[in-house]
Amino acid sequence: MADAPVDSVTTVPVAVVGAGPAGLMLAHLLGRAGVGTTVVDTRTRHAIATTQRAGILEADAARDLVETGVSDRILREGYEHEGVELRVAGRSHRVDFRELVGASVWLYPQTDVFADLADARERDGGAVHFGVRDTEVLDVTTTAPRVRYTAPDGARHEIRARYVVGADGSRSMCRDLVPEDRRTRYGREYPFAWFGILAEAPTSAPELVYAHSEHGFALISQRTEAVQRMYFQCSPDESVGDWPDDRVWDTLQARVAGEDGFRLKEGPITEKTVLRFRSFVQEPMRWGSLVLVGDAAHTVPPTGARGLNLALHDVKVLADVLPRALGRTGDPALDAYEPRALRRIWRAQNFSSWMTRLLHTEPGGSAFDLRRQLGELDNVVGTRAGRAYLAEQYTGWPTRGHRP
Numbered sequence: 279m280a281d282a283p284v285d286s287v288t289t290v291p292v293a294v295v296g297a298g299p300a301g302l303m304l305a306h307l308l309g310r311a312g313v314g315t316t317v318v319d320t321r322t323r324h325a326i327a328t329t330q331r332a333g334i335l336e337a338d339a340a341r342d343l344v345e346t347g348v349s350d351r352i353l354r355e356g357y358e359h360e361g362v363e364l365r366v367a368g369r370s371h372r373v374d375f376r377e378l379v380g381a382s383v384w385l386y387p388q389t390d391v392f393a394d395l396a397d398a399r400e401r402d403g404g405a406v407h408f409g410v411r412d413t414e415v416l417d418v419t420t421t422a423p424r425v426r427y428t429a430p431d432g433a434r435h436e437i438r439a440r441y442v443v444g445a446d447g448s449r450s451m452c453r454d455l456v457p458e459d460r461r462t463r464y465g466r467e468y469p470f471a472w473f474g475i476l477a478e479a480p481t482s483a484p485e486l487v488y489a490h491s492e493h494g495f496a497l498i499s500q501r502t503e504a505v506q507r508m509y510f511q512c513s514p515d516e517s518v519g520d521w522p523d524d525r526v527w528d529t530l531q532a533r534v535a536g537e538d539g540f541r542l543k544e545g546p547i548t549e550k551t552v553l554r555f556r557s558f559v560q561e562p563m564r565w566g567s568l569v570l571v572g573d574a575a576h577t578v579p580p581t582g583a584r585g586l587n588l589a590l591h592d593v594k595v596l597a598d599v600l601p602r603a604l605g606r607t608g609d610p611a612l613d614a615y616e617p618r619a620l621r622r623i624w625r626a627q628n629f630s631s632w633m634t635r636l637l638h639t640e641p642g643g644s645a646f647d648l649r650r651q652l653g654e655l656d657n658v659v660g661t662r663a664g665r666a667y668l669a670e671q672y673t674g675w676p677t678r679g680h681r682p
């Protein structure tokens with residue numbers, strides 16, 4: 279297999295496995311630095327573009343996308359949010375990002391980030407091959423790694439590179455190339471999942487609502503004035519077929535109900551998915567000539583929408599050091615990548631896991647557990663320090679600017 283004849287051989291400094299936002303943003307940033315890339319992905323462009331993911335971008339990530347020429351659509355079609363609501367036992371508490379930490383986030387779906395990046399690659403003439411199969415990554419412990427793949431037309435190709443970047447998501451095959459006895463996988467499973475919907479309905483609240491109720495968590499998010507994204511905590515083995523629209527709306531309404539009479543505006547549900555999640559990190563993130571970025575190296579539970587932002591941070595750091603590794607400094611320049619990326623990764627792991635446990639109810643939890651959790655929520659929403667902590671973590675840690 280590794281040496282079977284191929285129909286074409288190309289040489290490029292960096293081969294990227296995975297054409298999601300992390301892989302494409304890396305290719306885009308390296309392109310701006312004059313470094314060529316070839317990106318391959320087993321999924322079709324359409325499949326990636328239509329898989330619903332999170333919708334919140336840190337202001338710094340949004341600014342990077344705008345300023346590096348990927349998209350100014352964020353500014354026209356995205357929504358800047360200067361706070362979120364935490365709804366506890368049917369009462370709303372606003373966490374004002376602007377006032378607490380001078381920050382904001384952008385509601386701009388990952389599907390749009392992907393579409394903008396794919397368009398930008400096309401515009402800039404970047405090589406991106408979607409819908410490939412039988413991808414093989416070879417020789418990563420040498421200075422001449424290779425990627426082999428079969429194109430949709432059946433032709434077999436080989437890319438010869440100096441580095442291979444594994445940006446192939448939470449089911450990464452690249453991360454398995456780090457030998458078992460040289461890698462550590464850290465992780466935690468959760469005894470619940472999210473039931474996610476897209477609904478054709480008007481917006482129910484001006485900002486995102488993260489709701490804790492004794493029945494479980496719910497999140498009210500948005501896409502546009504006419505399309506809403508909502509989630510509620512469910513069992514990981516829940517099946518979508520058991521959830522007609524009425525049952526979904528009753529569940530969501532019960533989780534946000536309160537004395538203020540708040541009700542969600544309902545409409546036809548156009549998509550239903552059960553989203554399982556976990557906390558996970560693999561170290562090291564680099565093995566020889568292979569470097570892992572984004573979900574390939576780490577995943578977070580979705581509460582707090584850190585996943586995409588974290589992947590974009592990895593890529594920003596890597597795009598900073600890779601040109602130097604390819605230039606005069608050589609390979610040692612890459613040593614800076616992992617420590618810089620990992621610091622933010624573990625901070626985000628902590629925040630995502632903390633916010634998940636803060637807002638979800640444990641199946642089989644005791645009356646003590648619930649009261650303790652309400653005490654913690656009171657500490658968060660009822661003190662300025664608590665709200666500021668949430669605001670600072672949620673809006674991300676600056677990659678530039680004056681905040682420490």
Ligand code: DHB
Pocket residue numbers: 331332333334486497499500507580581582583
């Ligand atoms: C969305 C998803 C999240 O996980 C989150 O914390 C906030 C928003 C979303 O899909 O809009």
